[in-house]
Amino acid sequence: MAGETIITVVGNLTDDPELKFTASGAAVANFTIASTPRTFDRQTNEWKDGDPLFLNCSVWRQVAENVAGSLQKGQRVIATGALRVRNYERQDGSRGTSVEMNVDEIGPSLRYATAQVTRIARSDSGGFGGGGAQGGSAPSTDAWGSAPAGNAGGQPSTSAWDTGAPSNGNPPF
Template identity: 60%
Template sequence: MAGETVITVVGNLTADPELRYTQNGLPVANFTIASTPRNFDRAANEWKDGEALFLRASVWREFAEHVAGSLTKGMRVIAQGRLRQRSYQDREGNQRTAIELEVDEIGPSLRYATAQVTRAASTGGGFQGGGQGGGQARPAQQVSEEPWSTPGSSTSADAWSTPGSFGDDTPF
């Protein structure tokens, strides 16, 4: 959407994502990403940590179940999403404002780790989108195909798997 504030945050999860379900059965996962800048202090000849940013984040629907089943406390992640501001009244009656990240994409950072991706079974119905809109959640299922293959395809039909099988031209 035009005018939305989209940001990318790299940091570590402070706890396992907390998966909950709304009264309508819609899954939502909430978690916090801690992002700490590091700068080299030439005078002291050492790296120094800056002030940490703790950003609350949320994901919805099947995405929430995927995040809760894949990411754990301490993992370094890269998250992209839209900043949302909401106002509320605390228990003492004070007006508060919270800024949260509504995550569109998230994954583990591979700078200091490795990961193996397993494609979840498609639930159909087209785009599921983020946010709190409609749609019915379905449990995620794992498939035993190659991580990047199209369901039902075989790797032998993959243009990149067999050199020379499609000539010198790219297959698209």
């Protein structure tokens, strides 16, 4: 949608993502990211915490299931998505406003952690790379269109950088 405010936020999950399903079966995961800016005070020679931001987030469909199965309370994440403003009426009749984020992409921050990524089979639900009714051939479950060299049996490589080429101990470049 044109005119959306797209942001990236880095912070910690305040709780485990909550996975729910709509009446039509669409998955949605809701979670909150806490992000606190830090600045260095040269006078006191110390880091100071700013005002924390608690951003309510939601993510839909397969990504929601991936988030619920992969991320947990306290983990540092990087998320990007569109902000939306929601107006509501409180129980006392007063009006309120909240700013929330519809997450497009999310993953763990690797600043203080490591991660092992497991690729799942893609469905043709759209997104980057298209999908669906435009092509002339059947979709492939292999995102790159070919099997990796030297990796028989369809087993995942032990290294993300494994090209299947024999290693002589020298860098590949």
